[in-house]
Amino acid sequence: MSTEAIAAERPKRNYNALFGLTLLALLVLLWIILSVATPSFASANNISNLLRQGSMIAILAVGQTFVIITGGIDLSVGAVVGFATVIVAMLINAGTPVFLAILITLLVGVAIGMFHGFGIVKMGLPPFIITLATLTSLRGIGLLMTNGNSININSDSFTAFSRSSFVGIPNLFWMVILVGIPAYIFLHHSRWGRYLFSVGSNAEASRLSGVNVQRTIYMAYTLSGLCAAFVGVLLASRIGIGNPTQAEGWELQAIASSVIGGTSLFGAVGSVHGPLLGAFILATINNGANLLNVNAFWQRIITGVLIIVIVYFDGLRRRGK
Amino acid sequence: MMSTAQELHPAPTLEPGRTILELRGLEKRYPGTHALKPVDLAFKAGEIHAIVGENGAGKSTLIKLLTGVMPRTSGDVIWEGKPAALATPHEAMALGINAVHQEVVLCRHLTVAANMFLGEEDSRFGILQQRAMVRQAQKIIDDLGFDLPAHVKLGDLTIGQQQLIAAARATVRGTKFLIFDEPTAYLTRKEADQLFTLIRRLKGEGVTIIYISHRMEEVFELADRVSVLRDGTLVGTRNIAETNDAELVKMMINRSIEQVYHKEHFTPGAMLVETRNLSGKGFENVSMSVRAGEIVGLYGLIGAGRSEFVTTLYGRHRKAAGQILWEGKEVKVNSEHDAIRLGMALAPESRRDQGLCLNLPVGLNLNLPIYKRISSNLLISRAQEKAQADRQIADLRIKTPTRSALASSLSGGNQQKIVIGKWLAHGAKLFIFDEPTVGVDVGTKAEIYRLFGALLSKGAGIILISSYLPEVYELADTLHVFRRGKLVATHGFHTADHEEILTQALAEKQERPGGRI
Numbered sequence: 130m131s132t133e134a135i136a137a138e139r140p141k142r143n144y145n146a147l148f149g150l151t152l153l154a155l156l157v158l159l160w161i162i163l164s165v166a167t168p169s170f171a172s173a174n175n176i177s178n179l180l181r182q183g184s185m186i187a188i189l190a191v192g193q194t195f196v197i198i199t200g201g202i203d204l205s206v207g208a209v210v211g212f213a214t215v216i217v218a219m220l221i222n223a224g225t226p227v228f229l230a231i232l233i234t235l236l237v238g239v240a241i242g243m244f245h246g247f248g249i250v251k252m253g254l255p256p257f258i259i260t261l262a263t264l265t266s267l268r269g270i271g272l273l274m275t276n277g278n279s280i281n282i283n284s285d286s287f288t289a290f291s292r293s294s295f296v297g298i299p300n301l302f303w304m305v306i307l308v309g310i311p312a313y314i315f316l317h318h319s320r321w322g323r324y325l326f327s328v329g330s331n332a333e334a335s336r337l338s339g340v341n342v343q344r345t346i347y348m349a350y351t352l353s354g355l356c357a358a359f360v361g362v363l364l365a366s367r368i369g370i371g372n373p374t375q376a377e378g379w380e381l382q383a384i385a386s387s388v389i390g391g392t393s394l395f396g397a398v399g400s401v402h403g404p405l406l407g408a409f410i411l412a413t414i415n416n417g418a419n420l421l422n423v424n425a426f427w428q429r430i431i432t433g434v435l436i437i438v439i440v441y442f443d444g445l446r447r448r449g450k
Numbered sequence: 451m452m453s454t455a456q457e458l459h460p461a462p463t464l465e466p467g468r469t470i471l472e473l474r475g476l477e478k479r480y481p482g483t484h485a486l487k488p489v490d491l492a493f494k495a496g497e498i499h500a501i502v503g504e505n506g507a508g509k510s511t512l513i514k515l516l517t518g519v520m521p522r523t524s525g526d527v528i529w530e531g532k533p534a535a536l537a538t539p540h541e542a543m544a545l546g547i548n549a550v551h552q553e554v555v556l557c558r559h560l561t562v563a564a565n566m567f568l569g570e571e572d573s574r575f576g577i578l579q580q581r582a583m584v585r586q587a588q589k590i591i592d593d594l595g596f597d598l599p600a601h602v603k604l605g606d607l608t609i610g611q612q613q614l615i616a617a618a619r620a621t622v623r624g625t626k627f628l629i630f631d632e633p634t635a636y637l638t639r640k641e642a643d644q645l646f647t648l649i650r651r652l653k654g655e656g657v658t659i660i661y662i663s664h665r666m667e668e669v670f671e672l673a674d675r676v677s678v679l680r681d682g683t684l685v686g687t688r689n690i691a692e693t694n695d696a697e698l699v700k701m702m703i704n705r706s707i708e709q710v711y712h713k714e715h716f717t718p719g720a721m722l723v724e725t726r727n728l729s730g731k732g733f734e735n736v737s738m739s740v741r742a743g744e745i746v747g748l749y750g751l752i753g754a755g756r757s758e759f760v761t762t763l764y765g766r767h768r769k770a771a772g773q774i775l776w777e778g779k780e781v782k783v784n785s786e787h788d789a790i791r792l793g794m795a796l797a798p799e800s801r802r803d804q805g806l807c808l809n810l811p812v813g814l815n816l817n818l819p820i821y822k823r824i825s826s827n828l829l830i831s832r833a834q835e836k837a838q839a840d841r842q843i844a845d846l847r848i849k850t851p852t853r854s855a856l857a858s859s860l861s862g863g864n865q866q867k868i869v870i871g872k873w874l875a876h877g878a879k880l881f882i883f884d885e886p887t888v889g890v891d892v893g894t895k896a897e898i899y900r901l902f903g904a905l906l907s908k909g910a911g912i913i914l915i916s917s918y919l920p921e922v923y924e925l926a927d928t929l930h931v932f933r934r935g936k937l938v939a940t941h942g943f944h945t946a947d948h949e950e951i952l953t954q955a956l957a958e959k960q961e962r963p964g965g966r967i
Contacts, residue, residue: 314829
């Protein structure tokens with residue numbers, strides 16, 4: 130049909146969109162199956178629950194994708210989320226206006242991302258190492274700041290945000306849209322997005338073509354840190370506490386979502402819509418498995434198998450091209 | 451296994467003088483290039499047979515065919531009287547054909563001993579006999595007269611010493627036919643002497659040696675016979691006693707210069723760039739200048755410091771000393787960014803490593819230097835992005851289905867057009883082309899040369915680096931010859947002949963007493 134005409138004109142972009150459609154089809158298929166298999170899946174309550182569950186990983190995955198496109202990895206995002214819940218909780222409890230508390234927390238995320246950029250660009254550390262170091266030390270700093278206790282946030286308006294909805298859609302999901310649209314424009318319609326791809330493909334060629342490679346790397350990690358701090362704010366709002374041990378393992382879920390969404394760990398391949406779909410596929414599987422009373426241990430195994438299957442087929446498709 | 455190592459060099463089965471390996475119509479075509487035209491050549495058992503020729507003459511293709519790295523297009527290889535397929539490196543090694551490459555292809559993080567026995571380690575019940583291997587390796591190394599330890603990591607040795615280890619490794623594998631590919635490129639004279647001792651010793655034991663080199667004096671020092679390759683054709687084979695270096699140089703370069711060298715002469719205009727005593731990593735004391743409308747050629751062997759010089763001029767590497775003047779004023783070029791802002795453009799030597807983002811679309815590669823210009827604030831103008839890419843694709847006749855095709859899917863010549871094309875929209879004043887026609891077919895070459903003319907007519911200046919003498923000879927208005935990091939000679943257009951220039955690029959009279967040039 131009309132898609133074929135587009136395919137002839139620009140095969141690559143159409144192919145990306147096609148992969149996005151396949152993922153969307155997979156997501157819809159899962160939803161249909163689960164609606165039939167369980168009475169409770171299609172309930173309004175469960176759907177908004179599902180959207181809430183997937184939202185935070187989805188935002189993390191977008192930031193993670195920027196980093197992975199440059200050929201790097203950000204292992205720290207889970208720890209940044211936990212750390213950010215502590216920062217925002219402490220600020221709010223200290224009487225800081227909520228708006229300012231959120232802004233400062235986001236700046237902390239930016240600072241952490243800049244530090245990663247510094248470690249990679251100036252100190253020559255591999256991304257895996259510098260972000261692994263941040264992962265463990267941020268948890269430690271957070272525990273020191275809280276003495277290992279949770280901080281109850283005493284602002285009802287702040288904690289109400291994550292639980293409420295706007296025109297029937299959970300606020301948390303609106304946040305995905307709030308992040309997703311600028312991220313999409315940034316990655317696919319700005320020259321900085323092009324530079325992320327070119328640096329991930331060949332840093333030396335980019336450099337010789339006048340691209341500021343160092344600034345591009347700073348930018349990728351800063352955006353990832355910013356996304357993670359934002360998710361920290363959302364999480365603090367949702368659970369009403371600041372706790373540095375929250376979001377354990379979320380970095381791996383973010384990476385998994387990104388990879389399921391078609392991002393190549395070798396760099397230079399990725400999109401914004403892919404990781405978003407990937408995150409909600411993972412969330413759907415967890416949600417569905419809960420409703421079907423599948424053993425929680427099995428859920429983890431299913432997730433692992435799914436990652437292998439999806440990435441394998443994606444690789445086959447790419448090689449076939 | 452270890453037993454072969456202990457024997458050191460198993461005696462080859464053929465008596466000296468008989469043909470051990472024969473090439474019959476051996477031929478290799480790559481897409482777009484005819485790298486080796488049918489070659490007939492017989493190697494005698496126990497001889498040292500030198501092969502000489504310019505870069506791109508087909509020497510490395512010949513080695514790749516003989517060592518099974520690449521399949522041949524047609525022809526036969528007769529090994530000890532029987533046809534050999536030589537389809538895999540493993541098969542070549544099993545026959546006793548080994549190669550010592552110019553670049554050491556061993557594991558730098560393993561010990562010398564581990565490298566020598568890599569792939570045929572000595573083990574007992576699955577446990578490596580590490581001490582025994584170190585002892586064995588040390589014995590072999592001592593035996594060869596190399597003063598090197600076997601227990602240290604290979605990476606701790608100099609490149610030259612690593613080369614000696616690579617040669618020693620080849621001798622322990624039942625080798626009957628050993629190819630040395632420019633082995634002395636990175637060696638000191640002392641290391642080279644040790645290598646020559648090893649080579650003569652192998653010859654004494656009946657091993658056939660193929661010795662590939664640019665250096666005439668080494669050929670005369672070592673070889674029994676010499677064959678000359680030129681443009682993929684075997685020009686001739688001579689007994690070393692019956693020839694001299696003048697004849698060989700003539701055989702190497704005396705080619706028919708086709709009509710590909712499209713040359714337009716312009717009156718040189720204003721001074722664009724000038725370097726005064728510029729020094730940096732890999733070159734020293736280079737003073738030269740480029741005017742608008744002029745092609746300045748840099749000729750020399752690979753590793754002569756030309757690429758290092760231009761990348762330093764371009765801000766990729768720090769200069770150690772000297773000045774750069776741009777349009778008469780001294781400037782600091784601390785980064786590629788500075789260079790591009792001044793108006794320089796570089797089409798680098800390696801398309802793969804420096805020139806292209808291979809797994810990204812052609813259009814993105816073409817637009818990479820100009821995204822700033824085709825963006826308003828943050829957003830890219832998609833219309834301009836498309837228009838610019840399509841214009842370059844059309845103007846340069848880049849053969850690609852669409853601008854969205856990946857750069858990796860194009861042929862070498864079309865990839866090179868992208869590397870050059872991305873600077874045309876940018877509009878530089880000084881274009882630096884580093885080996886722009888390597889791996890490019892004749893038709894594309896001619897197109898690239900016509901493009902040079904178009905750039906010059908618009909008032910640009912060009913620095914052209916080439917290891918292919920006819921190219922710089924026919925195109926450059928001023929030709930500088932580089933040798934070992936120094937600018938050693940300068941010629942006007944056609945004011946020197948090929949032999950003089952080649953001799954200047956090769957000559958090592960001072961460094962190597964006893965050399966013939």
